[in-house]
Amino acid sequence: MSNSKSKIPFWTFDRKNALNQVKSSFSGLSSQESSYRLDKFGPNTLKNDKKTQSDFLLFINQFKNPITLILLFAASLSFFLQDTTNSIIILLIILFSTILGFWQEKSAGDAVNELLNLIKVKTTVLRDEKKEEIFVEEVVMGDIVFLSAGDIIPADGLIIEEDELFIDEATFTGETFPVEKKIGVLDKATPLNKRINSVFMGSHVVSGTGTVLIISTGKNTELGNISEKLSSKIPLTDFEIGIKRFGALLMEITLIMVIFLFAVNVLLNKPFFDSLLFTLALAVGLTPQLLPAIISVNLAKGAKQMAKKKVIVKRLNSIENFGNMTVMCSDKTGTLTEGKVEVDNTLDYLGNNSEMVLKLAKINATLQQGFKNPIDNAISNIELEEFEEYVRVDEIPYDFIRKRLSLLVRFKSKKKINNNLNTNTNTNTNTNTNTNTNTNTNTNTNTNTNTNTNTNTNTNTN
CATH class of the missing domain: 1.10.287 (Helix Hairpins)
Incomplete structure (x- = not known):
């Protein structure tokens, strides 16, 4: 089996060769083999699961504030000038504001992670020769994945079966027009936007159904390559930029005053050591020792008030940006509404009440195997007599050209x-x-x- 870290040109393989390449079969993987591969190659995710390191870095980042750095310099000077009491007070203030900011951001981050765990995406795979739903993070190389309308592609793979399968690959190509996928073998030099026999992590199914053999997972996918190229630091908020500018201005003023007063004392023939101690003490006195604590306390208070309204603040400094917001655009479904739909009535083309329309809609919504939206769920929840006597024979999935889904059904009992x-x-x-x-x-x-x-x-x- 090829190492998943190597780049496999799977679009050049037919189905048999691709299965041999990843040591899999049309029956899928066994639970034991999938667990082994998950331990060997890691979860199917683009994130690094290094919580200890991230917490440490989060704590260190609290000291990047220019004002905090000025206070650390002032504490060092106080200790050097044998003013131990003042040095300890400054250090305690720094630790208080730092720990407060760290604790708030860590708590918010943990809350967000818990919410993300509740909404983890699942996909359908073939394990031990039967279909089962697993989390996307548990998908491994060699898995057989079943796709239908609305599904997210969990990893890069080769199409081994398809029925009117259309994929939205705007993440990679920038084109909003869905791409039709077909079974086939392509040349190795085929560009990504022309690989009609392949699917890629991060895209999603617009219509149709398909079966995919997973070849690359996690950071070895095309999306993983893009993620590494675009990886960058979190941009600073306007509030952080303002604090940095204020800190830089404070440092410049302090430095100019210290140099000027030291030079004046030297020109006035003051003792050199006394002049140095005087200017350093002045520099310590000019630093706003309580400013970081005041900022942290106020931002924490704002985060607490927002938490009462069920809003999680992951970064304290973002509160200022949120307060300066003039227009906020949001998708209403699930935000301003509950996202639930109920059927009130069914009408025919003449505008008259029709039980037949409701019956046909029930058959379509319940028996179709594509993506089920809230309207389908609302129709499926309606109880109709003798509905169980219908079974699905065949289906033409919804597509953006016909703008319809067609079902062939029959009575369950001949x-x-x-x-x-x-x-x-x-x-x-x-x-x-x-x-x-x-x-x-x-x-x-x-x-x-x-x-x-x-x-x-x-x-x-x-």
């Missing part, structure tokens, strides 16, 4: 269909008998005529 036919036949027989009875009162000529008529009737029945 016996009922035969009973209906027998009932109709008996009815015709009774009708014919009545006709013959009435005819017997007539002449023989008329009887023959009626006999011919009965024969035609029986032919129509058959």
Whole structure:
């Protein structure tokens, strides 16, 4: 089996060669093999799971504030000038504001992680020769993944089955028009936007269904390559930029005053050491020792008030930006509404109430295997009599050209269909008998005529 860290040109393989390349089969992987590969190659994610290191870096980042650096310099000077009390007070103030900011941001980060764990995306794979749903992070190389409309592609893979499969690859190509995917073998030099036999992590299914053999996961995917190239530090907020500018200005003023006063003292023939101590003490006195604590306390208070309104503040310094916001655009579904739909009535094309429309809608919403939206769920929840007697035979998935989804269904019990036919036949027989009875009162000529008529009737029945 090839190492997942190597770049595999899987779009040049047919299905058999691709399965051999990743040591898999059309029956999928076993649970034991998938667990082994997950331990060997790691989870299917672009993130580094290094919580201890991230917490340490989060704590260190609290000291990057220019004002905090000035205070650290002032504490060092106080200690150098043997003013131990003042040095300890400054250090305590720094630690208080630093720990407060660190604790708030860590708590917010943990809360966000817990929320993300609640909304983890699942995908359907073939394990131990049967379908099962797993988290996207548990997908490994060699997995057989089933896709339908609305599904997110969990990793890079080769298409081994498809039915009118259209994928949105705007993340990679910038094109909003869905790409039709087909089974095939392509040249190694084929660019990414022309690889119609492949799917890529981060894209999603617009319509149709498909089965994919996973080749690359995590950072070895095309999305992982893009993520590494675009990886950069979190941009500074306007508040942080303002604090940095204020700190730089304070440092410049302090430095100018210290140099100027030291030079004046030297020109006035003051003792050199006394002049140095005086200017350094002045520098310590000019530093705003309580400013970091005041900023941290106020931002923490704002975060607490927002938490009461069910808003998690992950970065304290972002509160100032949020306060300066004049226009906020948000998707209303799930934000301003509950995202729940209920069926009120069903009408035909003439605007009249129609139970048949509701019945057909119920069949479509319940039996279709594509992406089910809230409207489908609302229709599926309606109870209808005798609905269980229908089963799905075939389906043409929804696509953006036809703008419809088509289903072929039949009665679940064929016996009922035969009973209906027998009932109709008996009815015709009774009708014919009545006709013959009435005819017997007539002449023989008329009887023959009626006999011919009965024969035609029986032919129509058959």
